[in-house]
Amino acid sequence: MKFYNRETELEALSKMRDLSFKEHSQMTVLTGRRRIGKTSLILESCKGTDTVYLFVNRGNEAALCKSFAETIVREFDIFVPEETSFARLFTFLMELGERKKYNLIIDEFQEFFYINKVVYSQIQDIWDRYRKKTNVNLIISGSVYTLMNRIFKEYKEPLYGRADSLMKLSPFSTNVIKDILKDYKSDYSNDDLLALYTFTGGVPKYIELFMNQGATDIETMVDFMIRSESPFLSEGNILLIQEFGRKYGNYFSILTAIANGKNTIPEIEEALGDTSVTGHLKRLEEDYELIKKKRPIFAKEGTQTVRYEISDMFLRFWFRYFIKYNDLIESQNLPLLADIIKKDYPTYSGLTLEMYFRQKMMESHEFRNIGSWWEGKKSTEQNEIDIVGIYADDKRALVGEVKRQRKNFKPELFNAKVEAIRKKALFKYEIETKCLTLDDM
Template identity: 30%
Template structure:
């Protein structure tokens, strides 16, 4: 399988190996995001021991761990009675040879014995510290990694030399994999999101319809039950969480709307929402001009495009999919897909704004995000407090070119965005799937920037090279 991107992550790991002294690096992130592939790619050219933990009895975990170490050193497998002895054995071996030691899915070890972080602390302090070796702890359970490895209460707190929070690919990064033209690339990203496994499952020589049909709209397809599987690995009873995710995916974005759609009282709902946020399945969003902590105008959104697609189209239609998948696609998904993709397009345009800022094509802004107040909203707002400058941008995923009506509407909305002094500088941008009516750009001042799909593609593709 081709290894994509992760340049910064590989550089961090490589710098650790090349620097003098020992290193202890923590790698974590959601399942399927490519952590294991990253570590395998890194380990290709360095002496290493790689151990993948599994959900099994503690003694079997320990036996397999010792086997891996003994095998690397061509040593007789010693008798080991506890994790303290296991790490003592590893420490003795590292005194003879510098290695990269990777323990993948570390939370499985903690699940069977919550004293493992304490034994690991002793190993780091007493053995690893005296070598030029590197220890890498990796895990998909973000909550466990943050509490048992990175948290203040963890015995390992303060000992790491670096940490990698591995994220799904942005559209700019995913564009390297998605071999469609720009319009279909955005549509495809609205289905797969940036999870490397999902991106590489699609065959880009086939149409998007064919990929969705074969990869999602079949009970035997890999992605058909994927979200349910992911939830069951993190939660004992995922039913209510699934109903919350479905409600958010279908447009119920405020706590009151979610409560109404799911019939879950606000008290328990708040805890469920917190758990979903901790698992990085949803995000809490406030207007870019508001305080993240203090604002009461919060909305929730699914944190992953694939999950948003699945809970919008697959979960509510499972019975129909099993009987007539083609009808579900042609009658339910295809007519509504532009509405679904429009949200993804806003995120892609936001990426384009940041890239334009980095390239100096537009003036700098320190914060970029959505804004809304009562019946008014703007897709993208940029704030430059030091310069009292405001950016207002709209993103239109429509079949018709954008004309003067949108320009006038955005101008009218400007007065409702209460930020900065009265003499603030206001700049505008329009992003359009279908381009702009002839002559529009000539009628606008230099404070306006217009972006077509080709402009966005050129901007993001050049950035990825």
């Protein structure tokens, strides 16, 4: 798949490279979930300039340094001393920056935590001594969010404050997802687009896997995902077990409950056998950034009317189907799993369609606040509104109901809900109402 989008990120990386080469060395730290395209972005930004790319595999430090030395020799055709510690090799690379302007990429940087934690303080010392007299564009990348945050954002850590630029890569926007699908299927339907959004959330690697297989509609996407050799089946484990560590079971149970509609604390605790989950939810939200709170729009921070949702679209799907029906995966009854997903898709994609429209509204930059609205802890259909957007002028509000098909829209019921929110929350706003369907994507 060709390189798409990322103009803003490429411009930022280009500015850092120019500073590194014209003034002195700069350190950029790029984070983001696995498969989000960090390495592709970095390599694209370095095209046409001298570059050394080092990938940190967890293992023996001496063996890693030997591999790195071979990479440097291959790229620059220079003598590299045989080193068994990364600190000495990093010193050599910084000294090289006194006579050569180049990009130094260190990918999966958090893995040093398991190889040799002392490396971080060693790098800090070497960087502080050489950065002002060298021209190295140092780009550090990592996928384990909690560790990367700890390494660079906790003030007690040696590399705290050393990064000149901190970037977090996000999934593709809705418009980019459209562009990619159009390139591979010019006559795509909006249901094809919704399926691609539902299963990937805009994560580049997942989109690439589908496009390379010619999977451009709900049927072929599901069939590809549930093949016995499919990378999707174990993807959640690969993404999360390293983040959570040995206690991943509790987190998996909570995420599974949320993915299956248990989205309040009492519901989640009941699903886990009346186990207290407050601390786990706090860590999932603040440390791992895997879930987020939903409050009725305009509700105060401390309100008890809170629901939780999984913020990563792919993981939302993975926990809903691949964990819930893991027995079918283990028994290789994959055709049954495919059938379950396809039959449930109209209902499930109705929920993701709402998330699609919220994201599309956010990307438009027309709104200062976007959310939902409901009354009380136990919402009912009569007092819940899917989408409420407050325009930037703070004078107008958009109130929307989301349906896959317009024939399922009930105007009288919707108007009653609009009147309820008008009286209780939007009395000072001019209200615009919409029924948003597949046709509006």
